[in-house]
Amino acid sequence: MSPKPKTPPPLADRLLEWFVAPHLLESLQGDLHEEFAYQVERIGLRRARWRYWRDVLGFIRPYVIKRKKREYSTLTNTDMIRSYFTIAFRNMSRNKGYSAINIVGLSVGMAVAMLIGLWVWDELAYDKYHANYDRIARVMQHHTFNGATSTTPATPLPMRAALQNEYGNYFSHIVLSSWTEEYILACGPNKFTKKGNYVEPNFPQMFSLKMLRGTQNGLDNPTSILLSESVAKALFGGTDPLNKLVKVSNKHYLKVTGVYEDLPYNTEFRDVSFLLPWKLYIEEAPWVKRSETNWGNNSFHLLVQIAPNTSFEQVTAKIERIKARHDKEEAKFDPKAFLHPMSRWHLYSEWENGVSVRGRIQFVWLFGIIGVFVLLLACINFMNLSTARSEKRAKEVGIRKAVGSVRSQLVNQFLSESLLVTTIAFGLALLLVQLLLPWFNELADKKTVVLWSNPLFWVLAVGFTLLTGLLAGSYPALYLSGFQPVKVLKGTFRAGRFASVPRKVLVVTQFTVSITLIIGTIIIFRQIQHAKNRPIGYDRTGLLSIRMNTADLHDHYDAIRNDLLQTSAIINMAESSSPTSEVWGSDASFDWKGKDSNKLGDFGTVGITHEYGKTVGWQFKQGRDFSRGFSTDTLGIVVNESAAKFMGMKEPVGEYIKWNGKTYTIIGVIKDVVMGSPFTPIQPTIFLLDEDWASFIHVKINPHLSASEALAKIEPVFKKYNPGSPFEFKFASDEYDHKFRAEERIGHLSTVFAILAIFISCLGLFGLASFIAEQRTKEIGVRKVLGASVFNLWQLLSKDFIRLICIALLLASPIAYYFMGGWLQQYQYRADISWWIFAAAGAGVLLITLLTVSFQSLRAALMNPVKSLRSE
Template sequence: MFKNYLKIAWRNLTKNKAYTVINVGGLALGMAVTLIIGLWVRDELSHNNYFSHKDKIAQIFQSQTFNGQTGTGPAIPRPLEKAFRDGYMDNFEHLVMSSWNNSQYLKYKETSISRDGNFMQREAPEMLDLNILKGEKDGVREINSIMLNESTANALFGSEDPIGKVIEVNSQYDMMVTGVYEDIPFNNSFSDAQFIMPWDKYVSVNEWIKNAEDQWGNNSFQMFVQIADNTTMERVTSTIKDVKKTLNKNTEEFNPQLFLFPMKDWYLRGNFENGKQVGGRIKYVWLFAIIGAFVLLLACINFMNLSTARSEKRAKEVGIRKSIGSQRRQLINQFLGESFLVVLFAFGIAVLIVVLSLNGFNDLAKKEMSFPWASIGFWVVSLVFILFTALLAGSYPALYLSSFRPVDVLKGTFKAGKHSGLPRKILVVVQFTVSVAFIIGTVIVMQQINYAKNRPIGYDKEGLIQIPTMSQDFTGKFELMRDEFIASGAVMEMSTSSAPTTNIWSNRSGFVWEGKPEGFQEDLAWTEVSPEYAKSLNLKIVQGRDFSREFPSDSNAVLINETAVKYMGLKNPVGQFIKDDDEEDPATPMKIIGVVEDMIAQSPYEPVKQGMYVFDKYGNGSYYNMRLNPNQSASQNIAVIERVFKEHFPNIPFQYDFVDEEYGEKFASEVRIGTLSGIFTALAILISCLGLFGLTSFVAEQRTKEIGVRKVLGASIFNVWNMLSKDFLKLVIISCFIAVPIAYYVMNGWLQEYPYRVILKWWIFGLAMLGAMLVTVITVSFQAIKAARSNPVKSLRTE
């Protein structure tokens, strides 16, 4: 019986090749999209699965309130460590203080490289359960020890055994390699931790960290914990939430609330709004999962439409089989078997498409996914997926075709019925509703990205590079290097800054100024810069003047941005003084000498933060900022800069970043989402058009006699085209009017997450509707015009 089912199914598929190609091709595309989205979703949901203690690891976060607005983040004060170790260690299995991930120069013999890593306390390797390849797990217990990941060890030592070897760090101190651990995979936190050095070393070489031991207001550190087996995240959070304000009354005004942020939420649910967790990348997981489901649904709709449309062609087959004793159950099995065969073929093609496109998809999505050939779980899920798709695509045609009455069919009185096409029309409306909604969504995502990209950033990012200066070799050499670089002809101007151009590394409070409101809780971005900072960035001075080396008093001067003027309520800012309100250690008041145009240093989707640019007295900033000579090519300038750099720093790898590329990275996530959405939208439209193409060709075939008669009676090509096209166009117009309010509601909600956002315009929806109708007309016209141009004699001779 099963063999007969397969034979009949195969004959029907090979007999109607055009419809088979459309069915299999449409399903294959839909399944390929669903498969690749499924792999992407799986990768997103498996983030941090590398860590065996994932469900027990957390980071200490705190929320603080400034002027009624609550901000949340991982930065905590150093005294918190002692407080936890003294009174709360029964809640924790491990507690680890850590620096932020930062770059260091590592040198062994003649090999010098730059790598990112962390200074962490000795429990870190145990807490993270690192896979130790060489050496020992407790590898950072000694102050002069260092652990390297496998890639870094290979880059430094090649085939040599690294254990016990001494490397030089930042030309400042020597460290002995005590362990090599497996590279943490790409889709995990700490994947960029290419080395781990002892926290005690971090403290010993940085005076400001030593001084921070009792500074509750200095939130410059981070802490990771692994909770004890006998407790929960919620219980520990309720225990520690008020520790900071209890132990330090000076912080009470900011109402600091501590809590555990679980590792399982770091990647997908990392957004906070006014102290509340409000999701994060999980929204994109849901978005693409929904897109995958809808694309598959569109492909299944094609199958159902074409199968039911061709029902009259198979009516006699059903009638004869029923008259000789076939049960309806057997007919249903037959048609479901055909559906299964089509889906199986489509799945094979879909797998081939995924395999061929996976590398390109990885590049677009910034992933490192591979096809799970060896995963039994994947193949079990695939089998379920095939059966589900076959059932979804074949159930309606099977029930519909098996319901024909044999008497009507064999007497020749069978008619499909005046409402038989209604389900197909509904399915076409569903298809194009989804497609139009996808088009609108993609256009709005790209508009939001371009809106932020075109926002004035306050400085000239073109032709600007930055060089990190983390080594002690740079200390005291700024003036010399500035003269050398400018004299080389490759650099027009150069400055230093305590943070990269595209970020803010320090925020400060505790200032007073004339007219400051009572109880005002200020929060100001703080950047130390050399006098040439504004000139090197082409920052515009809108009031007052820039720093000048001609005025010794500028060592106590400050520039503020336009947002800071409004934030601080200053009417005439130039000439006013800002001073520290610390009565025990009052600093010299800083005089405001100028106001600079707002400069975007953080997210381009957020308002510019109020900021201060303070004179760097020592010229030892963390970055050199260089304005390249516009009269030479960038490659020429870089070659000259590298030569000068190597003359003075022969033991340090030459490392630089173009600021425009760094700024572009701020849009990377949204651009990737927009690009992928656009691709999936195009595929959804293609699948819908495939179905429409198949239906049009069938309708044209079904109405061959009618078209012939009309042409004999004088109908023009336009008349025939209009007859065949208008019904489909009506369905698409209905789809548009359903899709527009749905898309508006969804995308308006998405845009609310961005304070700086595009305003939804009517033309976006109008353009999407027009595009959908145009695509429909083009798709339908091919078959309609072909039918209209056919010779009526041939079509009438067949009767």
Template sequence: MLPNYLKLAWRNLIKNKLYSFINVGGLSLGLMVAILVGLWIHDELTFDRYHENASHIAQVMRNQTVNGEVTTAPSVPIPLATELRTTYGSEFKRVVLAWWGSKHSLAHGNQVFAKFGKFMSPEAPDMLSLRMKQGSRNGLKDPASILLSESTAEALFGDEPPLGKVLMIDNAITVSVTGVYEDLPANSSFAEVRFIAPWDLYAVSTGWIAEAKDSWSNTSFEIFVETIPTANVADVSEKIKPILSEKNQDGSTTKPELFLHPMRRWHLFSEFENGVSTGGGIQFLWLFGSIGFFVLLLACINFVNLSTARSFNRAKEVGIRKAVGSKRGQLVGQFLGESLLVAGLAYVLAVLLAFLVMPLFNQVASKSISIPWTNLYFWLTGIGFTLLTGILAGSYPALYLSSFQPVKVLTGGGASMRSRRGLLAPRQILVVLQFTVSIILIIGTAVIFQQIRHAKNRPLGFDRNGLITLMPNSPRYAPHREAIRQELLATSSVTELAESASPTTETRSKNGGFGWTGKSSDLQTNFTTTAVSHEFGRTVGWQFKAGRDFSRQFASDSMGLVINQTAARFMGFADPVGETVTWKGEDFDLKFRVLGVIEDMVMDSPYEPVEPAIFFIGPRIGKFVTLRLDSRQSPHQSLAVIETVLKKHLPDSPFDYTFVDEEYDYKFRSEERTGQLTVAFSVLAILISCLGLFGLATFTAQQRTKEIGIRKVLGASVSSIMALLSKDFLKLVLIALVIASPIAWYFMDQWLTDFAYHVDISWWVFALAGLLAVGIALITVGYQSVRAALMNPVESLRSE
């Protein structure tokens, strides 16, 4: 019986090529989206699962209250690590102290590379369950050791055995390679880490860390922990909550509280608001999961619509088969067989399409996903999903077609009218649903890109064009600082350069302990603080609202401050210039004078308000060097000149630079990725909807052939016939626009509330979506309308 069903199904597909193409093509596009989104969701849900102990790994984080607002940060003090090991040692299997990952130069002979790495306690390799290619995880117990990723070892040593080889980190730290580990996958929080070196080595080689090793107020470090298998992370988190308040004398004012943020929540739940986890990547998971579902739903709607529409043509077939003894169950089986055959063909085509577009999808989504050809679960899931899709999409047409009464069908009585009454409304509802989803996607895409453009056009308070940032990472830089500066300025490539403790597009330090005349004793301070050289403002292009910039002509400027407008408002100064600001720390009490006030400089998220910021001349700068290129010379030529000067003075340091405008644009990557993927899915959704609309328009034109012929004989014009065939579909599109607009407004308004600096949804977005939807519908239906209207009435009215 089954072979006969498949044979009949195949004959029907071949006989009706247009409808088969629409069904198979539309469903394959829907399944392709489902495959891509499914693999993307799997990649997101398995983030950090590479690490065997992921369910027991957590990062120690802290909440603190400043002026009634709770802020969350992953930075903690050094002595906390010892406290966790001793007082709470029964709860933890491993406690790993770490310094923030950043780029460092690795040199071996003539090979010099800038690689991203971390300095961590020796327990880190075991905690992260690194898969060692050479050496062992215990390699970091040697205080002068380094573990390299496989790709880094290959870049440095080629085919030579790396173990025992000597490297120089930042031309200052000599280490020996004690292990090589497998590169971590892209869906690991440590994917960028290309080397791991001992924490103690970094602490010894960095003088100021020695000052912080016993300080509970210097919260500049990271701590990762692995709890014992029997411990409950939430319970342990509650136990360690009061440590900072008990140890830190300032605990009574900021009320610091510790908590553990589990590794399995790092990626999807990375955002905190008022001390509570509010989401993160999980929003994108729900967003694209929903889009994938609805795109597939649109393809299934096409199948249902076209199958029920074609029921008129198959009514006699059903009647004859019933008259000769076919049971309803057999007819249902046949029609479901056809549906499953379409779904199966669509799935094969969908897998092929997914394979072809995967490189482009990975590029847009910033992923490294591939089709898991050898994974049995992938095929079982795909086949099961396809069977489910085929059954769900074919159930209604099968049940409806098999319900025809043979007497009425074969005598021609009532079948046509009942089909119209019974199917017209459901089919219209499904078309409205299709275009409702498509219009929502169009509106969402427009709002996303409007928000990105709004944020990109935000006044930055500095000129990011023509700026590059370098990280010298060499002890040779300090003694050659002035020589490098003078030689670069003497070229026609650089107009100014300056140093800073943070890059131009990021703030890395926050401090309290500030005071000024008139400050309320209840007001708590938490300013972003950046140490800079005198020329920093001129280099980046500060825009002064009052006062002046730092100047080397005034020795007193070493105790001067430049503040932003937000800081001036926070301090309550009508005229801040000349005011005295005190800064009191654990072992210092300094007095500064405000030299100038600048426009707010957007250094962090372009979507968030600028925080109160203070810039000062710092004793420890030079980590980041910012240069302004001369616009009269091409960047390529300028970079070549700069590299020559730097190589002359720092021959063992790689020429590693970034363009500030590119770094700033990188801040939009998440939203731009969302927009690009939404555009792609919107196009596919519209294409699928248009395929269905085209099929229905074709069928409608065929059903009304004689009506059109009669109208033409009676004098109807081509335009009136086109309007007759198009108006019903346009009504459905307009209804979809009315339904989609409030739904889209609600969800996009909710999305925009995540950004403090955001655009207002404009009316023209809905008008644009409506015009696009109507235009697309007209183009889709128009071809069949024109074709039907131009048909010779003699051919239309000729009787069989």
């Protein structure tokens, strides 16, 4: 067989022919060929060829640069951009699998970021529906008890007159409002329960309600009512509701004087479906009239709009001591009035020792950070796959540089590829957002919509896409465009032992974020379960609560109770002033023997009927329950453990307590009952007999009947004595579970984000594993021929990824411990952070990683070595 000809590389000669002038070409080629023949004899054919390449490239480079500059000077910017995207599309078409991984990962990350962006937008826009948003405030109070400051939004009724008389020039409006409560509205056959408020006449003007019919001044008349658009339609259909009569709580017929536009869901008063005149409130509730001079009765909602050229701080400084000046008895609690701006109602609503410490703003920051990190995970996938495939594009970069491409042009090329991928991903993300938005709204308790017609949305969307594209493509562009053409074309370019370090760092970053989210989610649900398992001091099973929206239920209470007992549907029934899940009243004026004069106590107060304890299932520590057999029980009280402990009574039964000019006797002590937040200590609470104070009926269902069977017997009895009202009830268990709604919502959202973070991370891991398996195909074939088992090959391909996950777990654990430990500090009754949480999160992620990587590893390990080595 004749030896191969020892000729220089033909491609190098063609480059010379392309760039060198004809009259110089022959002599130049002769010199180079002569030098090539000499080098072949001296250093060998292969090394001589690479030296020939070096000489040719070094000679033609000035010609290349000059020629390319001339060519590009004739191209328009449009032509260049078109060429960038054409090449980008071709690269995507040739690598469909990797392109799909990039597009899917980016689209999911962008969809999550957009959903979170809509959520954050909705939170930050809370209450901005009102035109006077930046000048409206709620009057609130600080009170100090035993060195601890508590904050309440409730104010005494006389404060309204004092503000008007003493500081009226600082306000444009001062408005009293009741708390939002349920009332029965009826018109002909249409009747239902809706929430509304008693307000002063200038409320609609202050909150800039958009009147669709009638006037904002309609509440001047005590027999008037303003309806929201949806309620007016429900009551009157398509007819004009103005001047029509509506029956409220089976008691008053009120004339509709106005219909206003429904308030959006992201407003403080979103549940307010109608407004009632304040004058009617005074007429029908004598206690309101009596409260006009009582500075100790904090039962009212006071809203103000400050005048122009004033500030909230300035007005607060003026009114701070108003209560202490008017009531010396209240002054011992160091009351301080202040204005809480409407802009902070929603986001900064939680107070601790007189300071606004947190609120929804913590969730805005939390979800905003999660959105950024989830999008970053998707961008990391793009970076990893692009840099991992760098060797496949090295020759392309080398040739393009050799023929004159400058680095900025290569950077633009790779960024255009990134922008093309992100543009496609953005379109897919918009589709995902539109499809997932109803589910997301239900999960997050929102009513957000994609702002298709808002120009700002599209400006942000385009900016968001460009930013994502630049972020995802920046590292690959700078990395790939930095290759040296001489090394690439000579074949001496190697990725190097440290070339994979940036990819490994990015993978560790991805899984650190994912594991942190998983650990955080587990801790959130553990805290919820810890509070749910807390002893609550009563039996919720089969316990119903019915709000007495009309006087008919209270007036016929004994008859209703007797009829229900005769049906055998219930075993007991009682009334109370508060629901089982809350304490609506409190008082600090109790006095007892041995009381420390410097010790101030704010006791929860609940008025009940005799059978309340038996109905809810009190658990007694000492003494007995109320009994109709003891006439003296009208001046008896039952206290919980916290109250007895606060008063310092070792044997409280038989002790006397003075309150409101009466002397009461403690007849029993019950185990602490969770009526407030399940995450905080139990409030000292006193229960006393007071039928006139009742607002709720509680019914204990017969345990031998199912809920549906019992309700079928209970409903007719209530309708018999209260025919003008729908029968509406709530299970005590549901009311208690409602206390965990905010935490559960955060937990569910965190779960979703953690799953998506793992999905995106594993998607990138799948692509990397696929590429590495493809890159090492021949190595695997050789190992199989030499006797390596499938397990050995699987271990070879998987161990690096497992090591990275372990590093991520080590990094994520202290991060999660620090942040979740801080989150738990806001709860006084909280779970501990156990070691198994980190172990479970790490084991779960490790298992998912192994499943992801093993698919590609086993596929490569099971490949026939004949096929993998055929090209050799």
